[in-house]
Amino acid sequence: MKAVNYCISCLMVLALLCGVGCSGGNSIREALNLKKPGAYNFKFVGYDINVTNPEMDRRSYYKIYLDKIEEGRTGIGLESQDKVFEATIEPNRHLLTVEKWVLDEKNTKYIKVNNIEQPRPNYVYFGINAGRIVVITLKNDRLDNKAVFD
Numbered sequence: 001m002k003a004v005n006y007c008i009s010c011l012m013v014l015a016l017l018c019g020v021g022c023s024g025g026n027s028i029r030e031a032l033n034l035k036k037p038g039a040y041n042f043k044f045v046g047y048d049i050n051v052t053n054p055e056m057d058r059r060s061y062y063k064i065y066l067d068k069i070e071e072g073r074t075g076i077g078l079e080s081q082d083k084v085f086e087a088t089i090e091p092n093r094h095l096l097t098v099e100k101w102v103l104d105e106k107n108t109k110y111i112k113v114n115n116i117e118q119p120r121p122n123y124v125y126f127g128i129n130a131g132r133i134v135v136i137t138l139k140n141d142r143l144d145n146k147a148v149f150d
Contacts (some may be wrong), residue, residue: 039086040086040133041087041088041089041128041132041133042066042086042087042128042136043084043085043133043134043135043136044074044084044085044086044096044098044135044136044137045082045083045084045135045136045137045138046062046074046082046098046119046138046140047079047081047082047083047138047139048079048080048139048140048141049140049142050141050142050143050144051079051080051142057078057079058078058102058103059076059077059078059079059102060076060077060078060079060083060100060101060102060103060110061073061074061077061083061110062083062085062098062099062100062101062138063098063099063101064085064087064096064097065095065096065097065099066087066089066094066095066096066097067094067095068095071085071087072085072087073085073101079102079140079142090128091128091129091130092128093125093126093127094125094126094128095124095125096123096124096125096126096136097122098119098122098123098138099112099118099122100112100113100118100119100140101113116145117145119138119140119147120145120146120147121147121149122147137149137150
């Protein structure tokens with residue numbers, strides 16, 4: 001009886017992987033509930049952690065460089081909020097570099113923060129495979145002046 005149950009389980013897994021099943025034509029991507037690349041295949045999310053005082057939570061954005069070429073920037077938000085950049089890039093190994101910019105309220109313009117306040121490290125190497133979406137998250141710790149890429 002165990003052998004029969006094992007064979008049935010194997011056939012169900014094989015049918016799922018091959019794209020046949022009850023709904024007729026499920027793909028592996030649908031079975032695993034993975035998002036299919038559409039408008040973008042690369043997403044960057046950046047924010048600061050350990051912002052302890054609302055008065056110190058400045059408006060900011062990140063400039064995004066891919067392979068040493070400026071590709072754009074994130075949306076504007078408070079340092080503690082998620083700021084997002086999305087793009088479509090070729091499958092390959094890439095270098096992501098970020099620059100942090102904050103609002104100078106006296107002059108009402110955005111300025112690049114000095115090198116001491118820039119996220120460290122401010123770069124990461126990553127790979128993109130065809131048919132996949134890569135999401136890179138930068139968590140910048142203001143207290144320790146260290147950044148972590150996930």
